[in-house]
Amino acid sequence: MGVFEQLATFIERIPGLLLDSGELGIIYAIMALGVFISFRTLNTPDLTVDGSFALGAAFSAVLAVNGHPVFGLIIAFLAGSAAGCITSLINVRMGINPLLASILVMLGLYSVNLRVMGKQPNIPINKPAETIYSLFKADSLAEYGELVLSIIILSAILISLYLFLKTRFGFVLRATGDNENMVRASGVNTDITKLIGLALANGLTALSGGMIAQFQRFSDVQMGTGMVVIGLSSVIIGEVVFGTRPLFRRLIAVVLGSVLYRFIISIAYEVGLEASDLKLVSAVIVGIALSAPKIGGGLAKLKSRFSTGEKAGEQDA
Numbered sequence: 083m084g085v086f087e088q089l090a091t092f093i094e095r096i097p098g099l100l101l102d103s104g105e106l107g108i109i110y111a112i113m114a115l116g117v118f119i120s121f122r123t124l125n126t127p128d129l130t131v132d133g134s135f136a137l138g139a140a141f142s143a144v145l146a147v148n149g150h151p152v153f154g155l156i157i158a159f160l161a162g163s164a165a166g167c168i169t170s171l172i173n174v175r176m177g178i179n180p181l182l183a184s185i186l187v188m189l190g191l192y193s194v195n196l197r198v199m200g201k202q203p204n205i206p207i208n209k210p211a212e213t214i215y216s217l218f219k220a221d222s223l224a225e226y227g228e229l230v231l232s233i234i235i236l237s238a239i240l241i242s243l244y245l246f247l248k249t250r251f252g253f254v255l256r257a258t259g260d261n262e263n264m265v266r267a268s269g270v271n272t273d274i275t276k277l278i279g280l281a282l283a284n285g286l287t288a289l290s291g292g293m294i295a296q297f298q299r300f301s302d303v304q305m306g307t308g309m310v311v312i313g314l315s316s317v318i319i320g321e322v323v324f325g326t327r328p329l330f331r332r333l334i335a336v337v338l339g340s341v342l343y344r345f346i347i348s349i350a351y352e353v354g355l356e357a358s359d360l361k362l363v364s365a366v367i368v369g370i371a372l373s374a375p376k377i378g379g380g381l382a383k384l385k386s387r388f389s390t391g392e393k394a395g396e397q398d399a
Contacts, residue, residue, distance in 0.1 A: 101229065103348050107341030108232040109293045110312060112239055114320075114340045115333065116286035117313030123247075124279045125259035129184040129310055130169045131287050133191030134162040136306030138288025140198040143205045143301030151214045155292045162288020165191060166280035174273045195303050204302040213296035228297065235293070239286065240337065244330050255279050287313075311364050316340035318371040343367065 113135060120128035138158035145154030165187055172183040199205050207213060218231045246252050258265050258275045265272050287309070295301040320339020326332045350363045 100345065101225075103345040104341055105229050105232060105297070106294075107344035108229070108236050108337070109290055109297060110316065110344065111236055111290075111337040111340035112293065113287045113290035113309060114313045114316035114336050115239065115243060116283040116290070117310065118317050118333075118336050119279055119283040119286070121314065122317060123256055123259050124276060124283075126276065126280065127181045127184065128166075128169065128280060128283065129181065130165055130187045130191070130280070130284055131310040131313060132306040132308070133188040133195070134165045134284040134288045134306070135291035135294075135309040136195050136301075136303060137165060137191055137198070138162050138291035139295035139301040139305055140195045140205070140303070141288075142292030143207055143295045144198060144200075146207050146213055146296055147205065147211050149212070151212055151217065151296055154296070155214065155289060158292030159285045159289040162291075163281040163285035165288070166282070166284030167277055169284070170273075170277040170280045174276065192303065199301065199303065203304070204300060207296065207299040207301075213299065214293070215297060232293070232297075236337065239289075240333055244333055247329060251275075251278075308361060308364070311361070311368065312343065315364055315368050315371070316343045318368060319343055322371045 113131070117128075117131060120126050120131070138161060141161050142151070142154040142158045145151065145157060169180075169184050169187045172178050172186060173180045176183075178186070196203070215228045215231060219227055247256065254265060254270055255275055255278070258270075258272050258279070262272050265275070291306065291309075294305070316339040317336050318339070319342055320335035320337070321332070323342065324331070324335035324338050326335065346367060347360065347363060350359070355363065
């Protein structure tokens with residue numbers, strides 16, 4: 083097959099890639115919002131994400147197999163919130179560095195997840211077991227039913243999170259990440275603030291894991307590996323490409339960053355990269371996104387230098 087034929091085939095595949103990227107990207111966007119709360123809002127490195135994502139998937143899959151898919155997502159959110167609380171308590175009450183505290187909880191959750199899944203490394207959600215996606219079926223939506231349901235859930239979470247962050251406690255939460263000492267000086271118990279923030283962040287992460295488990299119809303104890311990298315990639319890409327001000331635009335940017343990240347990964351698979359190369363692709367994406375301001379500044383200086391040189395040449399002429 084020639085180059086033009088390959089290009090034509092790739093262009094024909096773009097609508098399908100966009101649909102697949104949209105379906106997965108929107109579900110992963112919920113996890114990215116959780117990472118945004120911990121890493122950006124609270125300014126806390128939280129690796130509990132890897133464990134809480136798999137925890138949510140485990141509870142969701144087990145309850146879906148037993149006929150309770152909706153209840154499975156609720157329990158997934160609550161279980162993830164509990165994991166975030168434990169991380170916060172280890173950090174605050176035991177005086178352990180927040181990064182180390184999150185690593186300890188992440189390691190412990192591996193065993194917990196195996197217990198939840200009945201000591202099995204994976205659980206398939208075979209038919210006739212229902213998921214939230216099989217319950218939400220409309221003939222008029224055809225193959226877009228899963229995408230529509232995910233958008234509805236994400237929209238509800240996005241609006242609720244925006245309204246929460248605009249409340250008085252939400253402002254305190256955001257201020258804690260900017261300057262914890264100042265917030266403490268104002269008489270606010272930042273320990274409670276961080277506990278609620280990490281609980282919310284990991285609750286959203288676990289909810290995302292629960293939705294992924296029902297979307298793909300299986301849960302695996304290893305499926306949380308690398309989630310913190312995916313979440314950070316989505317946040318960084320969204321901020322660089324779509325901006326950070328005002329707050330609602332920043333939240334939308336995180337969502338769009340997640341979809342764009344999944345689209346980039348889909349293109350990487352399409353051009354022939356293997357699944358084993360995913361981590362390398364993710365690292366390259368994050369590196370480029372992080373260095374974008376530096377690259378942009380360098381290009382601006384280069385442009386300014388050339389424009390200055392052209393003006394000088396015109397004056398000499």
